[in-house]
Every structure is written in structure tokens, then in C-alpha cells.
Amino acid sequence: MLIKDTKFIKSAASKEGFLDGGRMEIAVAGKSNVGKSSFINMLVNRNHAARVSNTPGRTRLVNYFDVLTDKGEFVLTDLPGYGFAKVSKEEKANWGKLMEGYFETVGNVRVFVLIDIRHGPSYDDIGLIEYLYFKAVPFYIVANKSDKLSRSQIQKAKKEIAATLKTGDANIIVVSSLKKTGREDVLDVVERLMTESLEVESGELKVESGELKVEK
Ligand SMILES: Nc1nc2c(ncn2[C@@H]2O[C@H](COP(=O)(O)OP(=O)(O)OP(=O)(O)O)[C@@H](O)[C@H]2O)c(=O)[nH]1
Ligand SMILES: [Mg+2]
Numbered sequence: 001m002l003i004k005d006t007k008f009i010k011s012a013a014s015k016e017g018f019l020d021g022g023r024m025e026i027a028v029a030g031k032s033n034v035g036k037s038s039f040i041n042m043l044v045n046r047n048h049a050a051r052v053s054n055t056p057g058r059t060r061l062v063n064y065f066d067v068l069t070d071k072g073e074f075v076l077t078d079l080p081g082y083g084f085a086k087v088s089k090e091e092k093a094n095w096g097k098l099m100e101g102y103f104e105t106v107g108n109v110r111v112f113v114l115i116d117i118r119h120g121p122s123y124d125d126i127g128l129i130e131y132l133y134f135k136a137v138p139f140y141i142v143a144n145k146s147d148k149l150s151r152s153q154i155q156k157a158k159k160e161i162a163a164t165l166k167t168g169d170a171n172i173i174v175v176s177s178l179k180k181t182g183r184e185d186v187l188d189v190v191e192r193l194m195t196e197s198l199e200v201e202s203g204e205l206k207v208e209s210g211e212l213k214v215e216k
Helices: 036-044 089-105 123-134 151-164 183-195
Strands: 003-012 025-030 062-069 072-078 109-116 139-144 172-174
Touching: 003 036, 025 036, 036 062, 036 072, 036 109, 036 139, 036 183, 062 183, 072 183, 109 123, 139 151, 151 172, 172 183
Parallel strands: 025 072, 025 109, 109 139, 139 172
Antiparallel strands: 003 062, 062 072
16 A cells, blocks of 8 residues: 555644534544654654654643545544653543544544563553443454564564454564565555445454453
8 A cells, every 4th residue: 555645634632622423533542752743654654744753751631633545544643642650640530531522423433552572561551441341342463563573573472462352463563664664564454444345344453351361
């Protein structure tokens, strides 16, 4: 699949600003600093479509991009990160409200949950995954920063992530947004999502809540 063009649509700070969910949307979620904005830039082949920062918690808004491909159009959404320790309780509550509002409003969405391949899913990642599973929102795990590991470490990490989330390795896409590796694998998934029927069986990952291994 070819990405032909990408346009920034808008930022939304509250429910009123969310798109109404007519077009297929791919939302990129994950903890602060995991590389969501970098991942979006890699995917659309632009250096500065989404703002990358060394300061965690930079993206506080829901940012929408319109992506034109040779297979049609979709909306790519950069969600604000979570799990940043220095954020106040109030800000955390605001994040939760914003995200719940987002998932209540959005229609045709699939979520790419970015995790750091070196650390596996965090407690907050698992919380999000359980929420998505509960809401029957289809999602994929994108294991980022693979440039930090050797090939054998990547295989080992992938197995561990799959075991933690009780899913198959196939649901985990390994990428390095920095080195731009794994892009084709992601595009293959996007293409499949665009061409398949809208009635996708939800819960791509068979996570059974209560049985998850959480770090705490
Ligand atoms: N080594 C390595 N660093 C990366 C990779 N992807 C992103 N980074 C770095 O991680 C930092 C955070 O990247 P962002 O893309 O801003 O992360 P984010 O998830 O959008 O962060 P927030 O908007 O704060 O939630 C930056 O310094 C990036 O250069 C990667 O694949 N490998
Ligand atoms: Mg960001």
C-alpha cells in the first residue's frame, strides 16, 4: 500500500471537537514518550506531521490526520499519552475523561497500542487493553524502539509480550520508528483493515481480564 498524502485535520481537547466517526480511523495510543508521534511520522513518511518531543506528556490533545492511500482514505489519530509520573492526579483524571469521551464518540476505529519492546506492556498499557477489550474495540500491539535490542532479544521480547497478553505473536508488530523498520508490516495491517468488511470480529487479542499478569 502506498501513502500518497497526509493532511493535518485538527486537534480536539474535548468531546465537542471529536470527529463523528464516518471514516475508518486508526488511533495510536500508548504511554508518554513511547514514540506515538514518531510512529505516525514514520507511517506517513513525513518528518514533522506529528510533533515529536523529548519531554514526555507533550501531546495532550487528540490530533487528527487525513491519510490518502492508493487503497482509499483513513483518519490517523494521535492520542495523548498516559503513565507519565509527573502528571498531577487532576491531569490524569482529565486524560481518562478525554479518552472515555473519545471511545464513546468514535465509530469505526482500530487502535494501535504502542509499547516499548524493551519493557513489555506496563500496568497502564494493560489497563487500556482491558478497556479496549471490554469495549470490543479491535486493537494491535506495536512494539516500538526495537533498534534498542538485538535480533534474538526481539524474538524473546515478542514471546514474552504475547505470553503476558495471552495472544499470538502474529498480533504483535515490531517496529523502530527511529530507524523506520517494520513500516511495511504496519501498512499491510492497515491495508487489510481498509479492505475487510466493517463488521470485524472485535477482540483481535484474546485477553481475558482477571488473568493478566500485571507488574505492580
Ligand atoms: N531509540 C528509539 N527512540 C525512539 C523511537 N521512537 C521514538 N523515539 C524517541 O522517543 C522520544 C519520544 O518520542 P515521541 O514520538 O514524541 O513520543 P510520544 O509517544 O508521541 O510522546 P507523548 O506525545 O509525550 O505522549 C523521542 O526522543 C523520540 O526520538 C524508536 O523507535 N527508537
Ligand atoms: Mg506525541
